[in-house]
Amino acid sequence: MTKAVLMDRDGVVTEDLGYVHKIKDFNLVQNAVEGLKLLKGFRLIFITNQSGIGRGYFKFEDFLDYNSRVVEELKKHGIKIEKTYVCPHAPEDNCGCRKPKTKMIKDAERDFKIDLSKSFVIGDKKIDVDMGHNSGCKSILVLTGNGMKEKENANADYIAKDLIDAAKWILKHGNQ
C-alpha cells in the first residue's frame, strides 16, 4: 500500500492571491520546495477547490495552464506531483467533490492504492483539515496562505509554520 501526502495547492505550495489562475501571478510559497523535497517515500498529490471556474471568474483551461506551470516548476526541483484532483464547482452547485467532501481524496485512494490511514493532508483552511479527517488521514494546517485566519477553527492534528515544518512532523509520525 502506498502512503501519500495529499495537499491543497493555493496558499500551501503556491501563493494564494484569491482565485489565482494567471501564470504571471505564479509564486511559490516560501519553503514549499524545501519541504516537499523532504517527503521521500510519499506520493504527492494536489487536491484543490477551484470555485472560480464555477463562478465564471476563469475557465477550466486557465486552471490547467496555471497548474501545469506549477507542476513543471516543481519538477525542475525534482518534485513529482502525481496528479491534481480539482473541484471546478461553485458552492451552490452542491457537488459531491468540493472539500471538505471526500470524493477527490477517495478517487486518489483508488487511483494510487493509497492507504489513507498512513497518509496526511496538508492545507491552509479548515475544509482541508476536515476532508483529511473525514477520510481517515492525519491533517496538518499550515500557517501560510489563509492559515493564520483559519487556525482558531481548524481542528488540525498539527499546526505547521510552513511546509518544512509540516514535512518534519510527517516524517516523525509517518510510521505509526
Ligand SMILES: [Mg+2]
Ligand atoms: Mg488553500
Ligand SMILES: [Zn+2]
Ligand atoms: Zn465539485
